[in-house]
Structures are given as C-alpha cells and as structure tokens.
Amino acid sequence: MFLTNQRKWISVSTINISQAQIPEGESEWVEIDVGVDSDLSTVTLHLYVINGEREGPTLWLQGGIHGNEQGGSLAVRDLALELDPSEISGAVIALPVSNPSGFANKRRGSQINHVGPRDVNSLFPGDPDGTFPERLADEIFSLIRSHADAVINAHSADGETIMHTEFAYVPMSDTTTDERTSKLGSASGITHLVELDTTEMSGWMTAELVERGIPSIIVESGSGTHVYEWAYETYRRSIQNVARHLDILDGKPEETDSSQTVYSDLVFLNAGEGGFVETFVRGGDEVESGESLAEITDLKGRQRELITSPCDGTVFAIRSFPTARPGDLVIEMAPAPTPTDDAE
CATH class of the missing domain: 2.40.50.100 (RNA polymerase II/Efflux pump adaptor protein, barrel-sandwich hybrid domain)
Incomplete structure (x- = not known):
C-alpha cells in the first residue's frame, strides 16, 4: 500500500478547505484570498477539489508556480475538470495557477514584490510574515501539508528555451519518503528521471515536501510560449499514471515503450x-x-x-x-x- 507507515488518508469524508466543505462524491471550485496588492486588488488562489465516493489518498496537482511556464497549468485544469467523483477513490485537488501575478504577466516570479527574491519556487516553506512571495509560498505549503498525500508539480522550459523531450525531478532525502517518491517517478512513465538530493534543491516546493514526508515530483516538458500537443499529453499521461499507481483511478499505469533512464x-x-x-x-x-x-x-x-x-x-x-x-x-x-x- 502506498501510504504504509504514514498518516491516515485525509479524504475519508468531507474535505474542509478554507470556508468550503466538499462532501464525498462532489467537486467544487474553492477560492482562497492570499493578499491584497498595492492597487487594493485581491490576490486569489483557485483550487478545484474532486472528492471521490470511496476512501483513498489525496493527490495534489499544481501548475504555474513559474508564471511563464503555462502549458502545465492548462493540462492540470483540463484533467481535473474531466474527473468524475464517482470514479475516484480518495481525492484530487488541482491548483492550476499557483503564482497569479507571475502568470498574468508571463513572468517567472511573483510581480508583487520589489524587495528580495521573486521566484516563489525557491522560497518554500515560506514565511507568513515575510514578503508577498514568501507569504504565498507559506499559504500553498500549508494547504498541501494539511490536505495532500502526494504531489505533482507541472513545469516546462521558460519563454526563451524549449524542451522537446520530458523529464521529472525526483527529490531524494535519505528518509523513508524516498521509496515512495521514487515510485511516483517510476509510475509516471516519464522517460528521463533526475534524482537530486534535497540539499541541492533547498527552497524548492518538491524538496521541502519530501523532507517533511510528502512524496512529490516535478514533471517538465515543452515551452512556456506555446502548448505543444506532445508536451500537453506528457502532463496528462504522467498525472493519470500516478493517480492509477495510488489507486485513485482504476487500472494500472500505462506501460512505456522504452525503459526509463535515471540521472543524478x-x-x-x-x-x-x-x-x-x-x-x-x-x-x-x-x-x-x-x-x-x-x-x-x-x-x-x-x-x-x-x-x-x-x-x-x-x-x-x-x-x-x-x-x-x-x-x-x-x-x-x-x-x-x-x-x-x-x-x-
């Protein structure tokens, strides 16, 4: 079983996020306000929660932490909207856009900060009293730790580069989480797996989650300036494979035509x-x-x-x-x- 020696599955009945309550067998968009910009506009995270009819783990899907890498956001949204709660064991929580200001401006980092680092993905676990990017990281990290048993974070090349292939970051930390994280990478079906020590990924969301016992991988493909069909399918296939591996979806992960390759x-x-x-x-x-x-x-x-x-x-x-x-x-x-x- 995937969660052996880990906490009990979270999605056993009603899921409570912010002020929303999502009963078994239902799905719902949840809005979470994370701050107010200088023009008094509210910065909001939009989560789509699909709570299955049967008990099981919760898979967190995320895109757009780098605002100029938008292909993964589209795939996360589309796949989440297609999921039927009656066909799910456990739950899926999708956050297609996790860096709203960066996403809106097609910039890698948060655009609501003029002092200090802007790259939200380098600031985890965040700081509730820090700069806005640090507060955003803290909010996302807290949500994941409260609700998720495993995480897939969708990235791509940026607007000035292109990735004609696919690979997944698989953080390793010399903890009991390593085996479960490694199995996520294997189950994803991604051709190239990059296993890096979490000490080399300090501040990255995936690494910080693995350090705290939550298996997490990054899937990368395509480019930030165009949604290529092959990259879009990479995200969908890898997410569906991991969901099957976790028994959230019925069936087995899709077999790949070639063996995976592991890099260090x-x-x-x-x-x-x-x-x-x-x-x-x-x-x-x-x-x-x-x-x-x-x-x-x-x-x-x-x-x-x-x-x-x-x-x-x-x-x-x-x-x-x-x-x-x-x-x-x-x-x-x-x-x-x-x-x-x-x-x-």
Whole structure:
C-alpha cells in the first residue's frame, strides 16, 4: 500500500478547505484570498477539489508556480475538470495557477514584490510574515501539508528555451519518503528521471515536501510560449499514471515503450558572450563529450563562442530565442545516464 507507515488518508469524508466543505462524491471550485496588492486588488488562489465516493489518498496537482511556464497549468485544469467523483477513490485537488501575478504577466516570479527574491519556487516553506512571495509560498505549503498525500508539480522550459523531450525531478532525502517518491517517478512513465538530493534543491516546493514526508515530483516538458500537443499529453499521461499507481483511478499505469533512464545531475550551459544563437542539437539527443552544441555569432557573422558538451549525456532543453546575453541559458543537459527498468 502506498501510504504504509504514514498518516491516515485525509479524504475519508468531507474535505474542509478554507470556508468550503466538499462532501464525498462532489467537486467544487474553492477560492482562497492570499493578499491584497498595492492597487487594493485581491490576490486569489483557485483550487478545484474532486472528492471521490470511496476512501483513498489525496493527490495534489499544481501548475504555474513559474508564471511563464503555462502549458502545465492548462493540462492540470483540463484533467481535473474531466474527473468524475464517482470514479475516484480518495481525492484530487488541482491548483492550476499557483503564482497569479507571475502568470498574468508571463513572468517567472511573483510581480508583487520589489524587495528580495521573486521566484516563489525557491522560497518554500515560506514565511507568513515575510514578503508577498514568501507569504504565498507559506499559504500553498500549508494547504498541501494539511490536505495532500502526494504531489505533482507541472513545469516546462521558460519563454526563451524549449524542451522537446520530458523529464521529472525526483527529490531524494535519505528518509523513508524516498521509496515512495521514487515510485511516483517510476509510475509516471516519464522517460528521463533526475534524482537530486534535497540539499541541492533547498527552497524548492518538491524538496521541502519530501523532507517533511510528502512524496512529490516535478514533471517538465515543452515551452512556456506555446502548448505543444506532445508536451500537453506528457502532463496528462504522467498525472493519470500516478493517480492509477495510488489507486485513485482504476487500472494500472500505462506501460512505456522504452525503459526509463535515471540521472543524478544536471548541467546548465550558459552563454559567455552575447549575440545570435544557433543550436546544433535538440531535446532528447544523446551527445558526446566535446561535441559542438551551439554557436554564438556577432552582428557581422563572426563566431563569438562555441559551446561544447562537457561530458557524455542527454540534452533536455535548448535555447529557442534567436539571441542571448551573457549568462543566458543555452543548453540544459544531464550527464552519465544510468538505465533502469524498474518502472511500475
């Protein structure tokens, strides 16, 4: 059983969130106000709660913590709206947009902060008395810890890069949560799994949840500027697979055509010079150490920089924007893949 040696399932009868009460066998949108902006407008989180007719665990689905990564938000919303409470054991709680101001402005971080960090996903578990992004992180974190038994957080590449493949972050913490978190990654069916120690992900929502006993993974695919059908289906398939793994939905996780690959690190290759960018690879390509991955040229067509692979590995994301400034991401890749066939 998924929740062995863990707290009792939360969704045993009526779900109480904020002032809302959602009985067994019903679904409802719940609005939670998390603050007031300087123009006196209220910042609101919109949750869709589907409470099944039978007892079981609660799966929390989330998108849009980075406001410029919007494809996952659409998939989370669509899938949640399709769920029928009569076909669910346990519950599903969907938060399609978890960073409202960033989402509205198509910006990575919260736009309601001018002092300190804006990236909400680096500020967990949050601070109820801190800056607005810290307060938002605290509100979301508190909701998850009160109501969820497992979490899927949908991300994508940002507006200047594209991920032609798929991968999932699987935080590992040397705790009893690791096995359950690893099984979420395997059950998702995602081709590439990146297992990182939670100490390398300090402040990330998924890592902080795993540290506190709640299995959580990040699913990444596509781009922030366009909802590609293949990326949209990646989110849907992985969420449905995890829900089946948890016995929230009937059936078994969909079998994948190929074995999953587990990585233990990521490498980010940034531009050292500004100029026009031409990439020679795409997401999913396997590359060798020293292989040319991208070139940066100046206005007169002269090469400013040749970016090569520092190791054998697999490319995840490439720069899609035609230019780069010094420090901009050009290639994201993972070194030294280790095959595994333990997907369940």
